[in-house]
Amino acid sequence: MTEPLLDVRGLDVHLGHGAGQAHILKGVDLSVRPGTTVGLVGESGSGKSTLAKALVGQVRPTGGSILFAGRETSGLRARDLWQLRRRIQMVPQDPYSSLDPRRTIGEAIAEAIDPRRSSIRRHRTTIRHWLAQVSLDADAAERYPHEFSGGQRQRIAIARALAVEPDLVIADEITSALDLTTQAEILNLLSRLRKDLGLTMLFISHNLAVVRHVSDEVVVLYHGDVVESGPVDTVFETPGHGYTQKLLDSVPGGPGFRLEAV
């Protein structure tokens, strides 16, 4: 079997200080093989975003290891950390706040491609390429975020992350602010990009139906513990943990609900 691109073992994270300190991630194991998508699912507060932040070096683990491309990432020096952050691109939850309102879409993508030489002229072809990949016209590059709908902005955020050509994409609740039809559009787009580009992705969501749509495997997080993991169809059809069943029961439209039907 192929070596994982990301291999998290026994990861512990504590947050807060003194008496207010809380054990947020409790020995989390998770791995993502190249070209596959792992869905990370759990209710609000289960620790999903904390895990994402630990992966990109924004939160310091208190135990365990994070191997990325075979290399331990904890204790990296600033320069190596900067490089790691480029190789792992996060698509954020909120398309409204993740784009600078004063910058055109072209400027935002150019800056992601090369923060030191972020001229649109230099990167015009690349910007067009990535806009086309997310089904946006080339003239989107000259426009500002407020001119786009929520779904279009999330496409732009995806284009901006992919333009860096990362090894791993972390999508953190990227459809939760969108209506059902737009969610389905974004998920279909991700499915196509996974196929066409062979993306490797950690797809975080509290919604199991959404996770099923794009993931090969799923990891279920409950109060900072992994309670279940495995191929997505197995976990859906024969959930081994009561909490997974509860998440399935809480899917809007019932456990058999599929977004394709929208």
Ligand SMILES: Nc1ncnc2c1ncn2[C@@H]1O[C@H](COP(=O)(O)OP(=O)(O)OP(=O)(O)O)[C@@H](O)[C@H]1O
């Ligand atoms: N700085 C902090 N100090 C103490 N506790 C924190 C801190 N930041 C987050 N937490 C707690 O950590 C837990 C996990 O939060 P996290 O945001 O990772 O969960 P989540 O599963 O991503 O939830 P959501 O989907 O609501 O973002 C929560 O109980 C939260 O209150």
